[in-house]
Amino acid sequence: MVLLPAISCWGTEGLFTSNFCLILNSDLNMKRFFISQILVTGLLIAGCSSDDDSPGTTPEIPVVESATIDVESGGPNQPNQVYIDLSTSETTVVKRDTWELGFYSGSQNRVFLNAAILVTAAELSEFTDIDEVNSSTVFETPLALKGLNAQFQLADVSVAGVEELKAGLPLSYYMYGDLDNGIIFTDSKEGALSGTTIAEVSTTESNNKVYIVSAGSEIPAGTPDPGDILTTGDHRGFYKIRILTDGSSYTLQYAELDATTHEEVVITKDDSYNIKAFSIVNGAEVAVEPPKEDWDINFTSVYSYYGNMGGLVAGAAYSDYALHNTLGNVGLYTVFTAETTDGETVETGAPSFDEFTRADVKESELKYNDRAVIGSDWRQTPGFGGGTAQVRNDRYFVVKDASGNYYKLQFTAFMNAFGHRGYPQFKYELLE
Known part of the structure; x- marks a missing residue:
């Protein structure tokens, strides 16, 4: 038996749910119809592109523009890795012990x-x-x-x-x-x-x-x-x-x-x-x-590495962990709406999740060389110092996918209705 770290080992959630919750904008189908008509008309008028046009500079229009996802991590044993494509809300679920x-x-x-x-x-x-x-x-x-x-x-x-x-x-x-x-x-x-x-x-x-x-x-x-x-x-x-x-x-x-x-x-x-x-x-x-262009977020559930963690050089395993597809050219950064220092919380002046728009995106902050920006920092557990198990409501994330689409993403739950851990949920919206 391997001696395991105590980091991130609090919490529960026992009932497995395979529900895939998808909430689409009610106007989405009508919007798609008008977009398709505009595209067809544009092709008939233009006939061909100019020499100055660069292929691939216009992002593909996502099928899904907003959704709430119940991630199928599988409950408190967190047996699954889940790959999520924000443009379609499609998920790929694999057992995390199927490969080395x-x-x-x-x-x-x-x-x-x-x-x-x-x-x-x-x-x-x-x-x-x-x-x-x-x-x-x-x-x-x-x-x-x-x-x-x-x-x-x-x-x-x-x-x-x-x-x-x-x-x-x-x-x-x-x-x-x-x-x-x-x-x-x-x-x-x-x-x-x-x-x-x-x-x-x-x-x-x-x-x-x-x-x-x-x-x-x-x-x-x-x-x-x-x-x-x-x-x-x-x-x-x-x-x-x-x-x-x-x-x-x-x-x-x-x-x-x-x-x-x-x-x-x-x-x-x-x-x-x-x-x-x-x-x-x-x-x-x-x-x-999945193919590298078909996923943005990997909710890997458990994540481990050796490193310096608050002065302790050791190996540690974390749960409720999310990565983004840096090898597939997906960028991501965190927006903090508040910061807490010495027990005092101060608002940063950043817009709230609902207020955040495409104009607020800071391109230079997108991280393409660190897949662990989300990590486990989207939730807090009692840990060694006590506290309350909850989703952190002082932050959300901005994602740019490989096709050039921008999204805002915020976690909304990591326990089910019975208080069992291992049922993360997040919502996201396309920024236009």
Whole structure:
């Protein structure tokens, strides 16, 4: 059993709901009719565009202009990842434990870890033969790492072999790493290509090392008490992998840690998608993300990473977590209507959610390099310091999708009518 962090582990919600709540503007159908007539008339008059026109500069007209979404996270165990396309309100729901590795389809040869089930990985820089590595493997040069001691202070750790590495590889407060020297066994919080813990895969085969992978944690089946969540179950085991590439596809070698032989599979890049997902536990490629142009928000439910959190350098898992599609050129920023300092709340002067218009958008504040802007900051829980579990009403978010459409988005709930956590809800509107 992996020792897990206590961060964001308060709350409840037990009844699963698959309801998909969609509230459309009552005038939408009539509006679409007039828009289509205008477009047809314009085409008949213009016949063709001028040489000065640039293709793709006019945003596509969204099918849905406003909606309220009940996100199907699945209740207090939060078993699902949910991908949401704001232009259509379509959602894609996948179990978060169906994959461990995500192979990037862009020009760089990168492989992501599934942070929603706490997958981590460590490079073994001395090894390129996957079949030579097992739990008994000893390193010629011990790894110099750091970990938290019993007093929650960083201390030096010398790791002589794989068996010792296994003790500090699974994500927990006590996992190993060394931020100062760039040794991190999770992908970065921001989700940048340069932040993958697996190094960029080289087209030179000898440059690609063996990695030990902690396959994360199972989704538990138990029902927590009202007001609580239960998102992290038993450890899913250790595996070893090695990844090669020719630039247009990846060759993945994988096996359980103590296997004497390995499996091999080719995963071909597809430019329509950000990543192609694969499960080393189940030995199969998995359909996870929709095409990269068909989603804006990923309510990943659980999210994990290693980093500096209020002075504590450790690994932590967060629940009720939302990301936006930075790899798909979606930008997002937060609008704060009030700020609280030393218990005193002061209004910022920003317009309210209802008052905010297209003219209020600050283009320079859109974040395309940090997918965790929303994160879990849209809600608050009692945590260590007490308080009330509630949605934060002092903020909302501005989203610009890959087609150039702007939206304002605000969370409205994260518990159901029975007080059980794991039922987030948000509303949004197209800014015209």
